[in-house]
Amino acid sequence: MMLTAQAASAAAPLFAPFSSAKFSLPSRVVMAPMTRSFAISGVPAIAAPEYYARRARADVGLVISEATLVGRPSAGNEPDVPRFWGEDALAAWQPVVTAVNATGSAFWPQLWHVGAVRNPMVKWTPPAPPESPSGVVKPGREYGVAMTEADIEATIDAFAQAAAQARRLGAGGVELHGAHGYLIDQFFWAGTNQRTDRWGGATLAERSRFAVETIRAVRAAVGASFPICIRLSQWKQQEFAARLAMTPDEMLAWLRPLIDAGVDVFQ
Template structure:
């Protein structure tokens, strides 16, 4: 049975313990997406006091087309690397590892933010963005996005991150392809099968792996279930995670889909265990569970019940870097 402060290895990277700070947006980057003193101070404080083995930083856009909101961090160009290197150096000084989350907002991106029309798997408005009808992406555009993810992964490596996490959750682009609620294509990327719905993910994983090499961990955060009629299901999630493991993913991070980071009717610690438990039974790579965990005892219980290999503590750490001490 695993315990909170047991080490764990992801690919060739060993974490000092099994507590993870998951991605949560600070919206404190500058207008070019470079991290600021405020961003650095926020993460450095949590690395120092939160007793975590891994930080996954807030989602960084891989191209301006996929920028979700003001103050979002960027991995879209080489000029952000020096500021990110300063961030990662400070986290490493505290003995904590750090992954960068790579994101494209897809249909959730507004032209007033990006200067470009929104795009996605199908011309369906995002639940939280009803102002502009997105255009259906062509195969060429899908290939371009795949290349953007790969370049962003390499920039993260050059900026000193210990790994990357591909953002396929909370209704962003990769999650939109996975969800039948957002994907009504008729081609090989369409909703006819989980294999089709994860095709873009496999292409992104392959391109990122070619960019960063064999020793650099690649994780994937999956919005595994939409908790809505006609949406993705727990069974879809398990099948997809098997596919991702075969494609070379080193860490699977389970959360909600098009509905965001909530599970309707559930607020108990580890409320996405309905996803993590069957996935953990189906794969051999480490599985990360987040959702509603606010104390060390809760994390220890979830590990003891074999719900996951790592436990994410989100809002408690966001609000208080000293959460583990109860101060």
């Protein structure tokens, strides 16, 4: 890319190395997670290592992967979205991690469970019904089943297992997909979390329990020094006007327990 001298000078800080207590990056350019839909039955395609390494070589200091599914039968309904579990998929992620690491940049997989929001364009049906906090996609629209206590515990464990695998493969960190109206966000949002047990509640703090417990489990699985990022959003694809925090203080009250549970980075 050709920049004018003025633009190059203004952009220079972006290309300076970044260093923090837990990780260092050769530049501050971060590639956002982007679903690519090129996996085959959940296994990253053979071209994936070069796809990611090409971005890393082009000054991206941190490559966050396309969203990858955690080990629950209904984590997603797209077979061309990769999994981060199973020997076949993990064996295909290994050269991706190795290829990005070889450039000096970092690779962090994004871990995903879609909850009640499935891609309506895809006809493949997972071997289990959609699962979510209350079996609703949005207020008034029922879809799938409300998760049992055992489902919730198994899902938290699935996030932790995927994070442990990421570390084992040599990834520099992990990102939890807690945004855009998918499972973790479905617990945050009162519109999709109507539970009356300990996983629900009238306050955002109460509805954050699933995220907090997931982060704690991930932290326990990866150890103290491995970076954990969570992606958050106010808006939901089911409801763009949704807001979880209305003021900076409410935002801080939302984020603080996530930090205390083990989050290092917010996206």
